[in-house]
Amino acid sequence: MNEHGQSRVEWTVVASGIGPLLLAATDQGLVSVTFHAEGAAREKALGRIEERFGVRPTESASDLLAGPIRALSAYFAGEPRDFALPLDWSLSSGFNRQVLRELATTVPYGTVVGYGTLAERVGSPGAAQAVGAAMGSNPLPVVVPCHRVVESDGGLGGFSGGLETKRRLLTLEGVLPEPLF
Numbered sequence: 001m002n003e004h005g006q007s008r009v010e011w012t013v014v015a016s017g018i019g020p021l022l023l024a025a026t027d028q029g030l031v032s033v034t035f036h037a038e039g040a041a042r043e044k045a046l047g048r049i050e051e052r053f054g055v056r057p058t059e060s061a062s063d064l065l066a067g068p069i070r071a072l073s074a075y076f077a078g079e080p081r082d083f084a085l086p087l088d089w090s091l092s093s094g095f096n097r098q099v100l101r102e103l104a105t106t107v108p109y110g111t112v113v114g115y116g117t118l119a120e121r122v123g124s125p126g127a128a129q130a131v132g133a134a135m136g137s138n139p140l141p142v143v144v145p146c147h148r149v150v151e152s153d154g155g156l157g158g159f160s161g162g163l164e165t166k167r168r169l170l171t172l173e174g175v176l177p178e179p180l181f
Contacts, residue, residue, distance in 0.1 A: 001175050006075070007059065008026065008027060008055075008064070009024060009025070009026050009031070009049060009053050009057040009058070010024065010025055010054055010057060010058050010059070010060040010061075010062060010064045010065060011023065011024040011025075011032075011046065011049070011057045011058070011059055011060070011065075012059060012060065012061040012065055012069070013037045013038075013042065013043060014071060014072065014073075015070055016076050017076040017168065017172065018035065018076075018161065018168050018169065019032055019035065019165075019166045020036065020037040020038055021034065021035065021037055021072065021142070022034040022037035022041075022042055022045050022046075023065055023068050023069065023072070024046075024049055025044070025064040025065050025068065025088070026053070026055055026064070026088045026090070027034065027064070028086065028087075028088035028090070029066045029085060029086030029087045029088045030065075030085050030086070030087050030088065030140060030163055031049065031087075031088040031090055031091060031139065031140075031141050032045060032048075032049060032091060032140065032141060033141050033143055035141065035161035035162075035165060036161070036162075044139050046176055048091070049091075052090060052091060053090070054155045066086055067080075067085055067086075068092045068143070071083050071084075071085055071143075072121045072142065072143075075142070076172070078172065080109045080110065080173075081109060082108055082109050085143060086170075087104075087140060087143070087144070089101070091139035092137065092138070092139055095122075095124070095127075095134065096133070096137050096138075097120055098122050099118060099119075099130075099131055099134040100134060100144050100146075101136075101138070102118065102121050103118060103144060103145060103148070103149065104143075104144045104145070106121065107145060107148045107149075109117040109145075109173055110173045110174050110175060111148060111175070112148045112149070112150045112175055113148060113149055113150070114128075114149070114150060114151065114152040115128040115129075115132050115135075115149055115150075115151065115152070115157065116128040116131075116150060116152055117152075118131045128152075131149070132149075132157065132158060135149050135157075135158070135160075136157075136158065136160050136177075138160065140173075141160060141161060142169065145169075146159070146160075147159060147161075147165075147166045147169040147170060148170070148175075150174055152170065156170075166169070
């Protein structure tokens with residue numbers, strides 16, 4: 001057990017409808033989802049986890065990751081899903097954590113919310129840009145659905161996984177139409 005009370009941190013890379021995802025979990029729950037999990041992106045994510053927990057994550061798909069792997073597989077197979085997974089919020093804190101928890105519990109599958117509306121929900125009207133920063137720092141994208149946060153004028157806004165990834169997730173959830181070609 002390390003100084004953070006974690007006895008283990010495990011990771012694996014899984015295929016998804018938006019490319020390879022690195023999933024990492026602790027005994028507390030899923031702690032990280034990383035887009036485009038190849039090469040430098042994978043190493044950066046593992047380094048961040050190692051820095052936070054003081055232990056190098058072990059590559060494994062044991063019981064810690066079985067639930068998240070099943071849930072994400074079902075999600076990408078088109079089964080409407082709000083993720084009922086244990087989450088470890090260790091990679092988020094303060095305002096960002098507050099916003100992400102609000103997002104995770106109040107914006108269901110197939111819906112969207114504006115940055116400003118989410119700011120109001122956490123008691124910080126006028127903090128739309130700070131909400132955008134919280135979305136960009138989300139350590140659990142897809143599971144904590146930052147892709148569901150959009151601009152008030154209907155624009156997609158930004159997305160750490162890239163706008164094409166955001167479009168694909170919103171299309172999967174039926175928010176956007178399938179492309180014509």
